[in-house]
Amino acid sequence: MDKKKILICDDDEGIIDVLEMIMEEVGHEVMSVNDSLKVQEVIDKVQPDLLILDLWMPRLSGQDVLRQLRSHPQHDKLPVIVISASRDGEQIATAAGADQFIAKPFDLGNIVESVDALLN
């Protein structure tokens, strides 16, 4: 498998740590942002191949981040996996333009499979 750039955006440090560890384990390059206000900037700078995005974040929600991305001509095709603990997360994520939704608490196997599927 090619080494790809995975960007993780979640306000919880623990979740970022877990996702970083698993993504590195399967061989990808991983970056993380825990302030949603900064994610647009980081995406522009880093040009990730895939974004794992939390919905529930203070100040700027994952939903709004995603909408902004999708209206940006450069990033509207960026593969995005949305993760969330809320039951209507799937609805919100799909409506905002997510490619995949995974509920928290997630199974690491699922994460790996979804990332794989979207990158190929």
Add this chain to the structure above:
Amino acid sequence: MDTAKNRDFDLSANAGASNIQLMTMALDASNSGVIITDHTQPDNPIIYCNKAFENITGYSRKDIIGHNCRFLQAQDRNQKEREILAHCIAEGEECRVEIRNYKKNGDLFWNELYMAPVKNEAGEVTHFIGIQNDVTWRKNAEHDLRQQKTVMEKKIRERTMALKDSEAFLSSIIETVREGLLVLDPDFNVLSANYHFLRTFKVSLEETVGRQLYDLGNHQWDIPKLRDLLIKILPTNNPVVDFEVEHDFPHIGRKLMLLNAYRVEFEGQFKDQILLAIEDITERREVENRKDDFLSIASHELRTPLTTIKGYVQLLERAMPENASQKFLSTFGKVSVYVERLNALIGELLDVSRIQSGNMELHMARFDFDAMIAEAVDGMRATVPTHNILLKGQTGASVVADESHIAQVVTNLLSNAIKYAPDSKQIEVNIANVSEYVKVSVKDFGLGMSQEDRKKVFERFYRGVEIQKKFPGMGIGLYICDQIIKNHNGTLWVESEIGKGSVFSFTLPKAGKEQHG
């Protein structure tokens, strides 16, 4: 008989006997009673009366000839009409009175009496002529009419008082209700505003009544959505109920309001006036949102560290060295189980909270029912390889429901079946179409339950006999399942016998709930 040829009547002594006879006949043919009294004799005796007089009074001529007519008044001598008559007689004037008279048999009749003097050439009164008419019926009618009039006037007074009472009462109601009420004329000028309106929107009666609605309080009521309601919607859609309007008022801030509007349709002085009821739901909506927020925050906050724990455990499992001991492996397995249990518990707690606060939201969508069942069964087969789950039947149905909630119900029934049949390893799932519903039955051959347990098993926090705590649950699983099915307008029930096992079944309308909520 010269005068026989002459058509003029002549009462002189030369008049022909036939003329007198004709006149007598005429008098006798009259309907009115006629009497003549001789004023030259003492006490004015009657010297002539006609047939009609006899008929009217019941007296015959021989009874009354020579009498004064006062006998007609019988004992009823105190009528003031007598004074009028006495005056006329004394003055030699004519008069007309209505006087009470009595027939020979004692019956009362009303006599319209016309009396006129007859004077000689010297101008002295010699006779009086009295013309009588029985006007009893007319007098009675007049009396009845007067009585009716009195009754009517009393009724009107009573009705007017009752109306005033009603108006006062109505006014009190309007001033006491906890909603703003406005009455507008067809041109949207304010005819009246109740106390609650004035208080909520901090305006006075003087600056409200008589003004155009949109001009009130410096145009603060010039709201486009309100205009839509009054001009576009109300004319054709009467009444309008639960119309939501949100507006930022200059001095009182943002308000969310529910409006009811009614244009008076019944005929009368109030026709085409518009009644506007305004309920301020700003705070209520905020509280509802806050409740929702709390539940959502609770869910998120609880699940986040759990996600991290699960992640670390899985990472550890993946990082397990080749020669790890059995103890290592099995311990990790157990941690995973308890992580899942905690997750399920959080889910159940939130479900129960939502149900209790009336916030159970169902996301209705169409899905393949058989596929959902198959997935739930497969999931359970993977979790519990020790049991044999047999799936029978098919519906081929495309159902409108909240798929994840229904799957939750099926999974819960399956895990219960396994829990209460630890020794018998067979579980049967049957699915079928029943009229406009789909039906699912989960049958186990395990312990069964008593009649008492059967009755209470869907209650919150009810636990029957517990054997294995392999699966999570606080006794609210079936309660939640029952609520989910009920919210879909289906039914959930159990048939069971001790020692023989249980069958949990539910029905689900294929077309979804007919109404919301």
